[in-house]
Amino acid sequence: MILWITKNRNKFYEVKKVKRIVLLLLFMLLLPFAQKVHASNIVIQVNEEATVFDNRSGALEQVGTLSGGQTFEVTKDYGANWWQIRWGGSYGYVDKRYTTVVPSPTYKNTVPSVAKIKDYIVATKVTPIYDNTGNKLVQFATLSEGVRFPIYSRMGSWYGIAVNGRLGYVHSNFVNEEKGQETTNPSTKPIEKPTPTPTPPSKQNGYIEALENTVLYDLRREQPMSIATLNKGQQLEVAGVGDETYVQVRWGKTFVYAEKTKVKFVNTPTYKNIGKDNAVKNQYFIPISGNSEIYDRSANKLVPFAKLDMNRRYPILRKEANWYVTTIGGREGYIHSSKVALDRGVPVMMYHHLLKEHELGRFKNVSTTMTDTQFANEMKYLKDKKFETVSADDLLRFMRNEITLPAYSIVLTFDDGLLSTREYAYPILKKYGFQATQFLITYRNEYSPAEQLFNYNDLQALSRKDMELMQDVFTYESHTYNLHDMIGNKGKMLLIPYHEVVQDLKRSLTIIPEAKAFAYPFGQYTTNTIYAVKEAGFAMAFSTKPGYNNPYDDVYQIKRLYSDQQTSFTQFKKMVSPYAQ
Template identity: 45%
Template sequence: MNRKFFLVIPGMIFFWCLMFANLQYTHAATEFVEVQKDQTPVYDSRKGDLETVGYLTKGQRFKVKKDYGVNWWQIDFGGYDAYIVKGNVFPIASANYINGNKKYTNSSTKITMKVDAPVYDNTTGKLVQFAVIKEGQNYPVISISGNWYLVDIDGRLGYIHNAQANLVKPESTDPVPNTPAATTKIYIKANKDTPLYDNRRGYLDEIGKLVKGQQLEIVKQEGANWWQVKWANSYAYLSKASVEQVKTINYKNSSSAYKSTNKNIVPLYDNIPVYDNTSGSLVQFATLKENHRYPYIMKSGNWFMLDIGGRYGYVHSSSVKLDKGISILMYHHILDEKDLGVYKGVSTTITSEQFSKEMEYLHKQSFETVSMDDLEKYVKGKINLPAKATVITFDDGLVSVRENAYPILRQYGMKATEYVITSRNNHPTELFNPKKLQFFSNEDIKNMGDVFVYQAHTHNLHNLDIHNKSDVITKSLAVVEADIRLNKSILHANSFAYPFGHYNDNTIMLLKKLGFKSAVTTIRGPVNVGDDVLQLKRYGIYQSTSLSEFIEIVES
């Protein structure tokens, strides 16, 4: 026969064997996997990112909890769901170990690993390592026997020597902040599509709906008419009149094992469906409202996982966008185009015409202009803010703002923050002269209180030395402290703007000492939950900023 024929046959056999193998593992349910790569990482995704929490030893077998998409197997690791890469393991029909855990449960005792701690199987009469728990990780203990801690790794019993780990208090290691359970748990079922409300800003803000027939676990009763339920990192409320109590729950997607991150998604339209997939199909149990920010647990493929009323659910990525944060806008000097004169081309001076178009856009798009107080609470996770929210700030307290910005802001019912240099306000109110830099009088400050909240920008240290460095970082700490203290007391301020954007560790230390809740920089960027409240970024709006660039900034 032809030599080429013999070359083709082995390739064809290999091809068909591969096809058969792929078909077999595509259609057959995988119960176990064997580790092919030593030190195969085990990942925890509860914080929204993949964190390595341990390793599996090559040649060892483990039980699969769930097929989690194209690339992942889900296993049990310390009582929570963890993940391993499919490429590092091979599907196996059965287990070859005898240390399976059939009767033991974790106690409330936990240990913290002092090193990457090996976990041993001793059922063969010798210690055989089958896993490792990463240094710094907390892990529940079943029991303590002499110098050994007994633990469960994906349904296998293993031992960790006490030289490798320290005992810790149970309450200090729980990754999920659980609300203390009531003596008797209460569950409710929605008799109709029932609104869920957030009340952290002092009013009832509808953030979603529980679908008719769906159930939730109650955290507590709130007054005579309301039930409180878990909602991501906070709580939501629903009316008792729209639900009825039930004795048991009919869902399996409790979110108690997960924690929401500080990262948010924003619905692209109203009534975004949220699905429960634990039945093997997608069952809608809630909806989300547009113009709201929702913390998510993690992203898996094209789906975002959220905590809705103590149940985890999924929203499709095509119906939402990632929240990039809130923009603080920074303005200084506002002049009519015809009055620019020597300020033409000066970045910190913009025209009244430009400012008017920017505010008109915010108004037409229903943006809420929020205070620095509310922004600080948002950054600390105390309240939520609308998706369409921005902060308008002005530095220095210039009369041009009184003449050309204040009327526009008032026309649209907007609020703004003015950072004031208080040593420059002790004079009679002046007629506006566009050729001069003029500063608010105390009367101006009083008259514009319906729009502006006044905050601190130093009393008399808004100056640069010959090296273009601010007095705030060149003067003695005693001088700077006395100046900012006076500035704060005159305005009753709790927010500060660093002059020229200059500051250092000593400046931050002083602001903390003086009780400031927030401070803004000139560093460009958005503000997100968890940011340093004394180093908040801003977007400078300049003469060169086009309307399209402005829209991109506020819509980020």
């Protein structure tokens, strides 16, 4: 053998060299696979605020959100449309459309995936979750109202929670603490808090029976809002104790409450038409008839068990022939299709400039100008029809499915912050007790004189003094600091560098620091524009695209409607109706 190698030395080294090359090539080819085996889970970056859903009920239920620009590890690639992540004691699911796969997470405050868990928090409202590893708190996610989450640590007024392997902090003002059963397995459902009711049901959920006709309330807004009336002697399933005053029953993806003094607790129901509240669609109907009762059909006959309020939106479980099926308190209710209309969402009206008829001059037939008489007639109609003018903030909560709004709800907006709104819009809105939103080009407002006479031949901007005097009617949001200009047929906002856009939007907030909403100049925007709006700190943005707004719609592309000098009163009435007429 040695003799053969000596005689064939050159050939031997050539073969050895070839082998080394082959091995090197194989190593290079296999390296990505080796890295894949030893690398951590897939990491995603959230492009815009993304909803986290729980699917354990058989339907998607919102349990929180992930903030735009933040990164998260994925526990599982869940098919073509979803990522699976750790969420509390179970899993959450995030729509892939709102994410991008990135090489690694950007955060450092990791925590073990399995830790000893004893107590829990329950979010009493939408709860921001913060990272505190830098010099300031940075929000990276939220918990939805009612979501129960295990406590990882405590620090003063803050609770630490393990969010998908990342340590986050929530303030005690947003949550209640709840004792549980110690466990080291985060996937095990904890034992619920005992139910301290006067006559506790034999199992956790139990049932209530109405001692009299009993109103069911939604408590998520400032004032309790009646949703339905449970008929005397009828029953619903209990979802939770609520507090000393109320008992909680499920309604779609949220809850309504009955006064405890008006119900009694029973162990077993007398009805059979069990309904899965969480299985409702993102579609709603509005009762349009005084006969708005919902019926039990389980005994081959119609038995009314509750009456729906007229000015409300009700989730649809399904449709059977000429009947819509909704659900409340774990019980299916039938209502005939002739008694309801399909909800098309919340309208947002867009106005700009108001003048008297004789003042129109060069503004005659200009789409952004209307007469004060037309505006007054439209507002009177809204008042006569008992519309509620809701704030931009309530619209945001509605679109996140955090609250419901009356069927006759509307958002009134004014673009450009013009002085004519002081002259003509403000007194009319104040007369009817309405609220509205002004989108300001804040450079113009910053330099407007405090005492200025109205000149109908000019476009004048509100001053800071004007804004202060009208804050009982108007809230003020951003329409840029100084980017409301056209260059050719494109808005300036689309033509300047990204960082300059962000800088301008942040500067607008120095004039209106409480602003959360933005309106795109001339209705023009791109994906980059949306990113800039988010980076500047706005929670929502309004477009000029026509249409209505519903839960889970994109809050950075809110649709609006407008009325101008060519809009007839009949057209306006059809436009603002909560359902097609």
